[in-house]
Amino acid sequence: MEFYRPTSWREALEIRAAQPDALPITGGTDVMVELNFDRARPAALLDLTGVPEITGWSEREGQIQIGASMSYTAIIAELADRLPCLALAARTVGSPQIRNRGTAAGNLGAGSPAGDSHPPLLATGAKVHLESVRGSRELSIDQFYLGVKRTALEPDELIRSIEVPAARGPQQFAKIGTRNAMVIAVCSFAIALDAGSRTVGTGLGSAAPTPRQATDAQDFLAEALPWADRDPLAEELANRFGELVAAAAVPIDDVRGSARYRRHALAVLARRTLGWAWEEYRCA
Amino acid sequence: MSAPANIDAPTRDGVGDSPQRPDGIGKVTGEFAYASDLWHDDMLWGATLRSPHPYARIRSIDISAALAHPGVYAVLTHEDVPGAKYYGLDHVDQPVLAIDTVRYQGEPVALVAAEHPEIARRALAKIEVSYDVLEPLTDPRKAAFDATAPALHEHGNIVRHQPVRFGKISEGQRAAEVVVRGEYQVGMQDQAFLGPEAGLAVPTEDGGIELYVATQWMHVDLRQIAPCLALPEDKVRMTLSGVGGAFGAREDLSMQVHAAMLALHTGKPIKIVYNREESFFGHVHRHPALMRYEHGAWRDGTLVYAKAEIILDGGAYTSSTMNVVANAASLGVGPYSVPHIEIDTYGVYTNNPPCGAMRGFGAVQACYGYESQMDRLAAELDMHPLEVRRINAISQGSVLANGQVVDTPAPLAEMLDRLAATPQPEPADQTDIRNLPGGAANTTHGEGVRRGIGYGVGLKNICFSEGADDYSTARVRLAAVGGEPTALVHTAAAEVGQGLVTLQGQIVRTELGIERVVIAPADTQIGDAGSTSASRQSYMTGGAVKVACEAVREMIFERAADQFGVPADELSLAGGKIVAQCAGVLAALADFLGTEPIEAVREFHHRPTQRMDPVTGQGDSHTQLALCVHRAVVDVDVELGLLKVVELAAVQDVGKVLHRNSLEGQIHGGTAQGLGLAVLEEIQVVDGLIRNPSFTDYLIPTILDMPPMRLDILENPDPHAPYGLRGAGEPPTLSSTPAIAAAIRDATGLPLTRVPIGPEDIIHSVK
Numbered sequence A: 001m002e003f004y005r006p007t008s009w010r011e012a013l014e015i016r017a018a019q020p021d022a023l024p025i026t027g028g029t030d031v032m033v034e035l036n037f038d039r040a041r042p043a044a045l046l047d048l049t050g051v052p053e054i055t056g057w058s059e060r061e062g063q064i065q066i067g068a069s070m071s072y073t074a075i076i077a078e079l080a081d082r083l084p085c086l087a088l089a090a091r092t093v094g095s096p097q098i099r100n101r102g103t104a105a106g107n108l109g110a111g112s113p114a115g116d117s118h119p120p121l122l123a124t125g126a127k128v129h130l131e132s133v134r135g136s137r138e139l140s141i142d143q144f145y146l147g148v149k150r151t152a153l154e155p156d157e158l159i160r161s162i163e164v165p166a167a168r169g170p171q172q173f174a175k176i177g178t179r180n181a182m183v184i185a186v187c188s189f190a191i192a193l194d195a196g197s198r199t200v201g202t203g204l205g206s207a208a209p210t211p212r213q214a215t216d217a218q219d220f221l222a223e224a225l226p227w228a229d230r231d232p233l234a235e236e237l238a239n240r241f242g243e244l245v246a247a248a249a250v251p252i253d254d255v256r257g258s259a260r261y262r263r264h265a266l267a268v269l270a271r272r273t274l275g276w277a278w279e280e281y282r283c284a
Numbered sequence B: 001m002s003a004p005a006n007i008d009a010p011t012r013d014g015v016g017d018s019p020q021r022p023d024g025i026g027k028v029t030g031e032f033a034y035a036s037d038l039w040h041d042d043m044l045w046g047a048t049l050r051s052p053h054p055y056a057r058i059r060s061i062d063i064s065a066a067l068a069h070p071g072v073y074a075v076l077t078h079e080d081v082p083g084a085k086y087y088g089l090d091h092v093d094q095p096v097l098a099i100d101t102v103r104y105q106g107e108p109v110a111l112v113a114a115e116h117p118e119i120a121r122r123a124l125a126k127i128e129v130s131y132d133v134l135e136p137l138t139d140p141r142k143a144a145f146d147a148t149a150p151a152l153h154e155h156g157n158i159v160r161h162q163p164v165r166f167g168k169i170s171e172g173q174r175a176a177e178v179v180v181r182g183e184y185q186v187g188m189q190d191q192a193f194l195g196p197e198a199g200l201a202v203p204t205e206d207g208g209i210e211l212y213v214a215t216q217w218m219h220v221d222l223r224q225i226a227p228c229l230a231l232p233e234d235k236v237r238m239t240l241s242g243v244g245g246a247f248g249a250r251e252d253l254s255m256q257v258h259a260a261m262l263a264l265h266t267g268k269p270i271k272i273v274y275n276r277e278e279s280f281f282g283h284v285h286r287h288p289a290l291m292r293y294e295h296g297a298w299r300d301g302t303l304v305y306a307k308a309e310i311i312l313d314g315g316a317y318t319s320s321t322m323n324v325v326a327n328a329a330s331l332g333v334g335p336y337s338v339p340h341i342e343i344d345t346y347g348v349y350t351n352n353p354p355c356g357a358m359r360g361f362g363a364v365q366a367c368y369g370y371e372s373q374m375d376r377l378a379a380e381l382d383m384h385p386l387e388v389r390r391i392n393a394i395s396q397g398s399v400l401a402n403g404q405v406v407d408t409p410a411p412l413a414e415m416l417d418r419l420a421a422t423p424q425p426e427p428a429d430q431t432d433i434r435n436l437p438g439g440a441a442n443t444t445h446g447e448g449v450r451r452g453i454g455y456g457v458g459l460k461n462i463c464f465s466e467g468a469d470d471y472s473t474a475r476v477r478l479a480a481v482g483g484e485p486t487a488l489v490h491t492a493a494a495e496v497g498q499g500l501v502t503l504q505g506q507i508v509r510t511e512l513g514i515e516r517v518v519i520a521p522a523d524t525q526i527g528d529a530g531s532t533s534a535s536r537q538s539y540m541t542g543g544a545v546k547v548a549c550e551a552v553r554e555m556i557f558e559r560a561a562d563q564f565g566v567p568a569d570e571l572s573l574a575g576g577k578i579v580a581q582c583a584g585v586l587a588a589l590a591d592f593l594g595t596e597p598i599e600a601v602r603e604f605h606h607r608p609t610q611r612m613d614p615v616t617g618q619g620d621s622h623t624q625l626a627l628c629v630h631r632a633v634v635d636v637d638v639e640l641g642l643l644k645v646v647e648l649a650a651v652q653d654v655g656k657v658l659h660r661n662s663l664e665g666q667i668h669g670g671t672a673q674g675l676g677l678a679v680l681e682e683i684q685v686v687d688g689l690i691r692n693p694s695f696t697d698y699l700i701p702t703i704l705d706m707p708p709m710r711l712d713i714l715e716n717p718d719p720h721a722p723y724g725l726r727g728a729g730e731p732p733t734l735s736s737t738p739a740i741a742a743a744i745r746d747a748t749g750l751p752l753t754r755v756p757i758g759p760e761d762i763i764h765s766v767k
């Protein structure tokens, strides 16, 4: 097997174009598992960890650009204030070892509906920057996921960065796992309140073939929340929100949990996270 | 001759101290060589083709394409087994390679040897097996009682039915003022050791085999391997390789015969290593259990009778099911005095994965049943759960279900009192979500969380039961090396992580008053040490090392008595010197030994036991009995079904603390394994197929799931055992499971009769 380790972004794109069957690898926490279990046999590996342009993050006009090779550990350490939802989700990924290597871009590349980055990215309206030798394009996150482990990434493209708006209000993320650490989500939920535009973003994980937003629930909440008066959250409102979130899910029964449990748990998580976010908004 | 080395004498790092493990640093730094690290220059890699079906007839096997694959040296099937085609731990019924039938998913069908593991895997895919798929028998109750079920083996589907008849059940039923009944289930737990099955077979010039392997009991392996290879036992030389955990899963053979067959066939060394997924198919698991219990008592809580039916699913082959049945039967009512008992325990064959030895061995399943019943009785009588247990607790002199009189200390009531007096943990600090159910996954900030408290009591037999001549052999050789008296200890006992190698050194230091001890690699060049199971190695191999040391000491004293004209019974060994009562130091041991080492080989046998009567289950079947009790405090999020075990407290009587660090590790680890069974660990089997053969979906507790423990360790010596010790590895595995289950019931008010308890069991029944 060939192993490429480009030292510039340009070089990475060229190799990608020349050899589309070279599998990109960043943290390797998905790729190496696939190789180990003989589930993938790529002709070559394209290691992106030597590319300086995609490390770290930057901020411009309230938008955070997360470089494709920025680890979860770095996201937690450096972006918890600006991107609380993504940092909360990052904290639940695997173990310290996995968080040191794993990246949000790799999570997108893998495209598993259970990936923990997806709900926060959906709830905050993130964008994915894709590039190839042909040029670059920007996709709204909800356009990126096409099916189970299928994404909009073209064979010659690489993810350069993920753009997430700095928080404009309280955000929360919660994940159900049957163990208290190192566990794949049975289901997960993210919520982001935008205090300026008085809108609500949501993201559901492990709840459908692709990560998705609960748009009806978002619209309902944007309309129904007492943004101006900052009244305590009415129980019926929280319940209705929970129902709408559960209704947005099309979960399956599998070895980790039943569809019925997933819907139930999503409703509970939606209610609870809304409650925490709203309390924070009221007290801000 | 007086025992010169009083074990409380200050020999450094002797019995009772906690010296560092000789293998500790290597294991922590990753330098320790496990069996999977074995390497030989011109070795080939073996791989195993396994049945995808739980039950099927094999119509044909076509190996031609696999054999033609470049880099492949051999493709073998049952036709190539040189000797006996079947083997088995207690009963010979398992084919080395499937012959005409496969009886479980994952059963080995063919082998490949190739120059690279990758090539071996590719070749496996080219072997064409044509199967007639049959309807698998997967319901153990049907296997036990439905005569229309297909017979999976010649003698039917019941491996063993062991009744226990004690007292007169009808009298008990007449006398009972309250009766509680329950049906309970235990799912299939896996040992989940971290070092997968691995070994290296090297052909020798004399036509034999050297086998380096991670196992629990080399001599029982040898007795099964040699006939299959058609070799005399002395032509199969086994050496223990680095073992990464065992917990019972290495009692049965895995890759041993396969690697040896390939090595004999190719004339080259063969390495086989299972990966994690294959490991789930490559060893036996804990028997799932279906249990029906009925207990009758007086209103004051005194038990008058107990009735139980326990069905243990042994899966496709016998493995150790017969002995697992005996444990579940003889320990079926636990450490309680019950005047009238009727138990029927069945071990059955199905087309589910084979089940056999796992830490706790039949006693775990029964313990979950009888302890659930004790809680039910307490609730029925409106009594504290500890009070019902205290009223009925056995003590020295009590009679167990098998009629055996408990003839050593069994201070259960005192242990329960101590548990009751243990302070309760504080309410969770909710400002840190890691203290709450769900932990860092941020599922609750306190919403829906209720606390529950539960108790569990367990009774485990130590060493082999039912008349087994269970012994161990040790060689101790004392020589002067570089001016220092140095002992070499040689046994065939398997160090699987429990710390036996440390203990062997401690025993020698205590017995011979020296400091330097070298532990030789364990191999079959010395007599049998028995299995590293049944919590028996401290007792048995510890005992063998002790008696071998005593023999060496005796020889020293005889020689010294001659040489110095001092009576042997006035001599002792201390600080590397021979000391006489009045004259003081006579000689440094190193000088005394000179160039003539002193060596002794000794066997240690425990006291004899009896078989259970096949009709009444009566008989003094157990060597030693050990008690552990647990209290579990659990916070349950009743809306999501997630939970956090807040604290586990345990009281265990170990007779004598030999190495406190190791001992605490055993209690922590056993408790964690019981926690796994209570709330996480289950091999999910549907229609005979395993759905979660990976650590992604077979979840074992992490350090964030296992809470801090409070330990209270008692030392009431057993006069029959070396140093008064009591086997300690298994008892905590029994009682932590029911304690945690009881705590969840306490928090939720739900009956929760099946373990492991998952979120959905809680949610879909909480009102």
Ligand SMILES: Cc1cc2nc3c(=O)[nH]c(=O)nc-3n(C[C@H](O)[C@H](O)[C@H](O)COP(=O)(O)OP(=O)(O)OC[C@H]3O[C@@H](n4cnc5c(N)ncnc54)[C@H](O)[C@@H]3O)c2cc1C
Pocket (backbone or CB within 6 Å): A023, A024, A025, A026, A027, A028, A029, A030, A031, A032, A033, A048, A068, A092, A093, A094, A095, A098, A101, A102, A103, A104, A105, A106, A107, A108, A109, A110, A114, A115, A116, A117, A153, A157, A158, A159, A160, A182, A183, A184, A185
């Ligand atoms: C023990 C363990 C625990 C885990 N726990 C979790 C968990 O709790 N939650 C969770 O969400 N995931 C978990 N994972 C999965 C994994 O860690 C995550 O999906 C992680 O985000 C992958 O990132 P990576 O950088 O390691 O990706 P890699 O393995 O390097 O790549 C993953 C995929 O993305 C592609 N890719 C990588 N970078 C790019 C790029 N720049 N452009 C285009 N394609 C790219 C690769 O080709 C590959 O298909 C776990 C994995 C392990 C082994």
